[in-house]
Amino acid sequence: MNKSIFIALLMLFWGLCFALSYFFIPGNINKPKPKIIVNSTPTSGSVTWYTSIPQRHADRIANAFKIKTGIDVKIIRGSTFLIKERLMSEIKNNDTWADVITIADIGTFIELKNQGHLMEYGSQYYKNFPKKYKDKGYWAAFAGFGMCMAYDESRIDTPPQHWTDLLNERWRGRIGLEDINTAGSQYGQYYMLREKLGVKFWEKLLSIQKPKIYYRTEALADALLKGKIDIAGQFSIHTVYDYKVKRKTSIKGIYPKEGIPFILNPVAIIKQTAHLKEATAFFDFLLSGKGQQLMQNLTYKYSLQECTAPLAGIPSLNNLNLLHPENKTKYAEKQSEYIREFNSLFQKRE
Amino acid sequence: MKIDSLNKKTFLLILIITVFCISGFVFMISKIIKKQATSTYKIDKETSIELLSYSLGPMLNSYDYKQVEQLITSALNYEKIASVRVFDNSGTLIKSAARQNIATKDLDMEKRKITTSLEGIIGSIEIGFSKKYINERIQTVTTALSFGLMGGFVLLGLSLYVLMRHYIIKPLESFTNTVKEMNFKNLSSRVKVYRKDEIGTLAAGFNQMAKNLETSHMVLQESENKYRSMMEAMNDAVYICSSDYKIEYMNPAMIKKTGQDALGTSCFKAIFDLDKKCSWCPYDEIQHRKSLAFDVVSPHSKRSYHVSSAAIIHRDGxxxxxxxLRDTTELKNLEAQLIQAQKMESIGTLAAGIAHDFNNILFAIIGYTEMALQNISVDSKLGKNLNKVLQAGERAKDLVKQILAFSRKSEEERKPVTGHLIVNEVLKFLRSSLPATIQIRQQIEIGNDTVWADSTQMHQILMNLCTNASHAMMEKGGILQISLENVELDLKFTALYPDITPGSYLKLTVSDTGQGMSPYVLNRIFEPYFTTKEKGSGTGLGLAVVHGIVKSHNGIIKAESQQGKGSAFYVYLPVIDNKEKPKKESEKLECTGNESILFVDDEDTLVDLGKQLLKRLGYAVVAMTSSVEALELFRRKPDQFDLVITDMTMPGLTGDMLAKELKKIRADIPIIICTGYSSGMSEYKANAMGISAFIMKPLTMKDLSVVVRNVLDKA
Known part of the structure; x- marks a missing residue:
């Protein structure tokens, strides 16, 4: 054989070896990945839960319930008033999926009860809740949380101490609020501070101080951290806890002595429920110690169950001047009006 | 396949080593990979399960099953994990994720409890690790490495081969080719490797060695050529034989001698035609001596050789x-001839010496007898007896002449020679020496038989031819005929003989009726040393000498013969103008005179005889025995004498010296030298010296009177 041909063949062989070597390097072979099949806990039923708590929290609670009972929880989540609106519309259309509802608006539950849309159920766990936090047989406070102010302590040395401090010129244009149209907590704070401080307060705050409106709590917190605002005029205590304690940011809460609007997040079974058994089981779970503990651990909101200890590091309710609506019915009735008012006042800002 | 080259060996070796390395490494690597993979797998397994269980703790704690699902699903991105199942602490399945179509038997299941620091055990995780994966992993890694190693080693081997080929094999091949090219006919090849490493040094050293070898070969070749030329040019036969007498070399002279190149054959057979070692073989003797020289006679050819032998010692001992072998046959013949010639010369000298005295004695005998006859009647008894004495004296005189002629020295002296006189002389000699069974006839029909020749050589020609003729008729007798005639050779004749030209020639014919010669002998008779006679009977030179003499005289010799009938030799010699006609004996008359003659001879008897003879002729004679005294006398009276007659051989002042002195005194004095024999004088010499006549004793009174008269008349 010609020497050149032989060497050429050898070179070819060498190249082939290296090519094959590369080809066989693990990872270089594009084998089709087999499909992954995911299985979950076998279900024995399902319940639909309308809620305003964050989805991630709702999922976990649902998971805990499912793992315990095997009942799958279908979560319909949205902001408070959107959920309310949806539910109301479904009920009106007599086509609701909701089995259980938990939103941060006591007024909605008053309304639903008054309209006969709440299932009466004598849960064993009612007894664990104080009177002011339940309507036995119909609803109980799944969670409660207070509304405070918050600031970035890395930037602000002298934050406001009172709600009225927000009216200080210093804070003009530097205050952030949540959208009252969707957030039940914003309505609650508006209502209770209006009761406490009068509409003037809000008028000034909204019209003169030119606050910025944010549609999600995370957006508000983010604006605070980024310095777009100096003060979050509406910030929940559990959010402060989350950002300060859990996330270890420089957000710090301000708990005005004149009062902390306390928002309830009740839970009730919709009378139209198609899954009563599952709904009652879920209702019980939410009010059970495990459910309450879970809620507390997940949302950092207060469990109003007497036997459930608060989270470490969160201000004790006993140390706060909690503001409650004096008349829950009025609270419910004034909802639309006060929201319009808020909007109107806000529209007036220069 | 024959593996006979460094290139093939190197390639094969590298190939074998490469294969071995690949096999060994692959085996080793696969073992290591398997071990490592297994170990890594165990670690990975442990790590995975720890990580997952640790990660799942908070998730389970917070019931974040979505994250659980994400986690376990993402865990399946690792191919080694085939399935993950998460349970709560009651064993209820929370989430599970698995690859489709993975059989449980292919899984290595590992279960671990999920704990948190606060809650303790909150669940458990079960992970199924793919055995197939790990095996595939091992296989692919091994395969990848194998191919990689294969490629690497092949490349390495190839590189090594290329480098070795370039730096070692190619130079060595160049070396080998150069060495192959080199032979004794081509030592100019050189290794074309110019590097500064060991191979370059080796190449340089080889080139130098080759150069030296070439130079020394050239020198050796020149030396060999020189000695070969010497050997080949040598007329002596040379051969070399081995210890077992096989011929190893023969020079051309030897080849010519043996008629063949007898390499390899036995020397005694090839050269001397013997069946066994020569009796005189010197091989054994020369082992102890350097060389040896001796004479031998070939047992077959009978030729003589001088043998010189020497040992040639080879490196192997x-x-x-x-x-x-120097053929000394001719030399010995020449030596014999020389000895013979020396003998002849001695005889000649003896003869000359004897002739001189004998002639003197004969002169006295003839002279006194003549004078005695003048005083008595020739018819008387005394007169008759004295006549017989006179005849005997004449014969004795002729005989002395023949003897002198036969033993005359070879000093050539050319002069006009009369052919018939030579014939007469020789015949006279032959008549007394040949047996009666050989009849001698002569036929002389000539006008001019004078040739310009050396008389001795002419004599020799005739003697040799007649001798050969007589030898041919020795057994049965026959007729020896000698003829002389004048012939004219034309162009047609002389064209056949380039040595002669057209003209008048004397043709001498010597024929016999002997046994004749064969054509073979006839063709070779003029070759030197060619003879048909036995050794010692003839030298083989006679006819060669004749041929040489004839040729030197611008003549030719022809021979004809018929076996059983006889032979004839024809000698053609160019004649010259006959200026000197020989005097006929019968025309000579006794002459007288009255002049004064000084007669000088150292012998008293001859002085007395001469005086008496000259007086009887009428001359006044002063006779002296001493040439010195004669000179003195003449010196005192230079005009007293009309003629001086002197002997040649005399003590003190020889005849020619006396003549010379006399001529000094008187240049015109006629002088006759009369001698019994003198090799130092001849007629020509005498003429050249101004001597008027040169006569040989013994002379008759008549001869003397004629000569004296002629000289006096001419003076």
Whole structure:
């Protein structure tokens, strides 16, 4: 054989070896990945839960319930008033999926009860809740949380101490609020501070101080951290806890002595429920110690169950001047009006 | 396949080593990979399960099953994990994720409890690790490495081969090719490797060695050529034979001698035609001596050789024998001839000496007898007896002449020679020496038989031819005929003989009726040393000498013969103008005179005889025995004498010296030198010296009177 041909063949062989070597390097072979099949806990039923708590929290609670009972929880989540609106519309259309509802608006539950849309159920766990936090047989406070102010302590040395401090010129244009149209907590704070401080307060705050409106709590917190605002005029205590304690940011809460609007997040079974058994089981779970503990651990909101200890590091309710609506019915009735008012006042800002 | 080259061996070796390395490494690597993979797998397994269980703790704690699902699903991105199942602490399945179509038997299941620091055990995780994966992993890694190693080693081997080929094999191949090219006919090849490493040094050293070898070969070749030329040019036969007498070398002279190149054959057979070692073989003797020289006679050819032999010692200890054979046959013949010639010269000298004295004695005998006859009647008894004495004296005189002629020295002296006189002389001699069974006839029909020749050589020609003729008729007798005639040779004749030209020639014919010669002998008779006679009977030179003499005289000799009938030799010699006609004996008359003659001879008897003879002729004679005294006398009276007659051989002042002195005194004095024999004088010499006549004793009174008269008349 010609020497050149032989060497050429050898070179070819060498190249082939290296090519094959590369080809066989693990990872270089594009084998089709087999499909992954995911299985979950076998279900024995399902319940639909309308809620305003964050989805991630709702999922976990649902998971805990499912793992315990095997009942799958279908979560319909949205902001408070959107959920309310949806539910109301479904009920009106007599086509609701909701089995259980938990939103941060006591007024909605008053309304639903008054309209006969709440299932009466004598849960064993009612007894664990104080009177002011339940309507036995119909609803109980799944969670409660207070509304405070918050600031970035890395930037602000002298934050406001009172709600009225927000009216200080210093804070003009530097205050952030949540959208009252969707957030039940914003309505609650508006209502209770209006009761406490009068509409003037809000008028000034909204019209003169030119606050910025944010549609999600995370957006508000983010604006605070980024310095777009100096003060979050509406910030929940559990959010402060989350950002300060859990996330270890420089957000710090301000708990005005004149009062902390306390928002309830009740839970009730919709009378139209198609899954009563599952709904009652879920209702019980939410009010059970495990459910309450879970809620507390997940949302950092207060469990109003007497036997459930608060989270470490969160201000004790006993140390706060909690503001409650004096008349829950009025609270419910004034909802639309006060929201319009808020909007109107806000529209007036220069 | 024959693996006979460094290139093939190197390639094969590298190939074998590469294969071995690949096999060994692959085996080793696969073992290591398997071990490592298994170990890594165990670690990975442990790590995975720890990580997952640790990660799942908070998730389970917070019931974040979505994250659980994400986690376990993402865990399946690792191919080694085939399935993950998460349970709560009651064993209820929370989430599970698995690859489709993975059989449980292919899984290595590992279960671990999920704990948190606060809650303790909150669940458990079960992970199924793919055995197939790990095996595939091992296989692919091994395969990848194998191919990689294969490629790497092949490349390495190839590189090594290329480098070795370039730096070692190619130079060595160049070396080998150069060495192959080199032979004794081509030592100019050189290794074309110019590097500064060991191979370059080796190449340089080889080139130098080759150069030295070439130079020394050239020198050796020149030396060999020189000695070969010497050997080949040598007329002596040379051969070399081995210790077992096989011929190893023959020079051309030897080849010519043996008629063949007898390499390899036995020397005694090839050269001397013997069946066994020569009796005189010197091989054994020369082993102890350097050389040896001796004379031998070939047992077959009978030729004589001088043998010189010497030992040639080879490197391996064996000896060969160098033999130089010089054919000394001719030399010995020449030596014999020389000895014969010397003998003849001695005889000639003796004869000359004897002739001189004998002639003197004969002169006295003839002279006194003549004078005695003048005083008595020739018819008387005394007169008759004295006549017989006179005849005997004449014969004795002729005989002395023949003897002198036969023993005359070879000093050539050319002069006009009369052919018939030579014939007469020779015939006279032959008549007394040949047996009666050989009849001698002569036929002389000539006008001019004078040739310009050396009389001795002419004599020799005739003697040799007649001798050969007589030898041919020795057994049965026959007729020896000698003829002389004048012939005219034309162009047609002389064209056949380039040595002669057209003209008048004397043709001498010597024929016999002997046994004749064969054509073969006839063709070779003029070759020197060619003879049909036995050794010692003839030298083989006679006819060669004749041929040479004839040729030197611008003549030719022809021979004809018929076996059983006889032979004839024809000698053609160019004649010259006959200026000197020989005097006929019968025309000579006794002459007288009255002049004064000084007669000088150292012998008293001859002085007295001469005086008496000259007085009887009428001359006044002063006779002296001493040439010195005669000179003195003449010196005192230079005009007293009309003629001086002197002997040649005399003590003190020889005749020619006396003549010379006399001529000094008187240049015109006629002088006759009369001698019994003198090799130092001849007629020509005498003429050249101004001597008027040169006569040989013994002279008759008549001869003397004629000569004296002629000289006096001419003076």
């Amino acid at each position: 064996t000896n060969s024998m160098l033999v130089v």
